[in-house]
Amino acid sequence: MSDSLLEVRGLTKHYPIYGGILMKQVAKVYAASQVTFSLKKGETLGLVGESGCGKSTVGRTLLKLYRPTGGQIFFEGKEITDLSEKEMRPLRQDMQIIFQDPFESLNSRHTVGKILEEPFLVHKVGTPQEREKRIVELLDRVGLPERARHKYPHEFSGGQRQRIGIARAIALRPKLIICDEPVSALDVSIQSQIVNLLLELQKEMNMSYLFIAHDLSVVKHVSDRVAVMYLGKIVELTTAERIYEKAMHPYTKSLLSAIPVPDPTKRAEIQALKGEVPSPRNPPSGCHFHTRCPFAKDVCRTKVPEFKEEATEHFSACHFSQELKDQ
């Protein structure tokens, strides 16, 4: 496919756990297993799931910040899975990341001007005058005053710091941005400002986003397609409209029903999922979700459900997708 920017096939990341006197590997954390998806130019794929489901691991492994255990990553048709750090470097201009807490990801001893100049210096882009001009442009584009250049990160509020993080990410006009919980730490009135900014920038620069968050209503709002993860695996993937209207997987359904609706006339008896997410160190056999699934049958305990297309552009990994889809 020519308009595909990113292809991920069977991406797997297992972290070893070392223990004992000899510090041998004693176990593994199955952080992400067999994750497959593609991302088109200008498209947003939302990656949603609860803590520990592996969504951030996927984002960071994609950027090769972690070395993948298995699978393949293609960026603009070229395989980057086994590229060395040196070979990756020119590609990093095109692949950026925005973090949840911009305070931890901005150097507190550098002024905002210096933070924003760094991408240009690292990639040897522009003359000092050109860089100067771009920094002013960037600040203006993300809604910060020019004098912000001379200030330090701690002088800004959470929302403003996220704007600085965004300015740094778009500095080199990347093609892909991994947005890792970019609005989770923000107040709701600020959250909507940042969501709108991200949507505008995407249109202007035709960037693709992988938008990682735990909040399904935010993810659904910013994404074209949504992938739901549970214990390291994608359990459902379809368009944003369908995930809300026609969810098939029992986990997606319970996530949707657990969101508190901001409308007191719709006080549903929430069908809270029983129990908690099992440890990714020792995931359940068969379908990982069977320990909490209200529809689990014997087959779910033994057989791993296949992730397959159950309707047009609608993938689900559940033995009973067809039976459950209308419930």
Next chain:
Amino acid sequence: MTSLLEVKNLKVSFETEQGRVTAVDDVSFSLEKGKTLGIVGESGCGKSVTAMSILRLLPKPAGNIDNGEILFNGKNIRDLSIHDMFQIRGRKISMIFQEPMTALNPVKSVGKQIMEVYELHFPEMSKEDRKRSAIETFEMVGIPAPDRRLREYPHQLSGGLRQRVMIAIALACKPDILIADEPTTALDVTIQAQILDLIKDLQKEIGMGVIFITHDLGVVAQVCDEIVVMYAGRIAERANVFDLFKSPQHPYTHGLLGSIPRLELAPKTKLQTIEGMVPSLFDMPQGCRFQNRCEFVQEVCKSKIPPLEAFQGSHLVSCLRSKEIEWSDR
């Protein structure tokens, strides 16, 4: 009839290196038995400080209640001695916090921590009785295998279980009032649903009044009867939950409700926003505190503090222009 809790004209200030700042200004509300009051607002709006004042847990000597009354069953908490406060905290009014990991003691087993409550409030109880009550309370909040869990330490429990332990400790003495300060903010949405259900069920069982402090309008819509919306230390709007969500009158409440990305909205559409940000406590404007972000601002808003007045019945709003603004039907 006196209310279970009545807060009248509460004003709280803090001494800081840059001078004295008022964190809560002229806040009044009441809570009835068996009801849930929600205090909503964004970071720094004074919602947690209000809660801390009720329990007289403001950091000393920096924090001070400058003015107002806090009437618990008609008695002003501000007049009580420290000794009397011990009798109220944890027994009559208890509190649960956002992050149970920092609220629980990491070097004591959770069993010991809940039994301490009985030791303090019911010194006549025998050790066996204390243990039995602890197990019963753990069972009540849905902790599986409670006798085994008693021996465990906070770090051995998951986030959801830790929050259940904290709720168990808060409810050990079946208090009249439970103050829940962002109790589900740090939890995953499926665990949040479990905890909200649990608080609702326990409220029915014990008949306590609950003050629910949160920034999440979805949560308040689901659990609260009355709502106080706070902005920059003052009450912007106060109403019962149905009126507030059906016809919000304050431009801030309106903006907040519009900012939520709702599931039924089409994807990738522009969200309504409230431009700008909350003014700093050190630099509060004269007049209405929302003036710099309000699309309906006029000259009068910059000089006159809007009083909290009845819009309709018990629906109160503090906006000089609320009666002139016509909100289109939502």
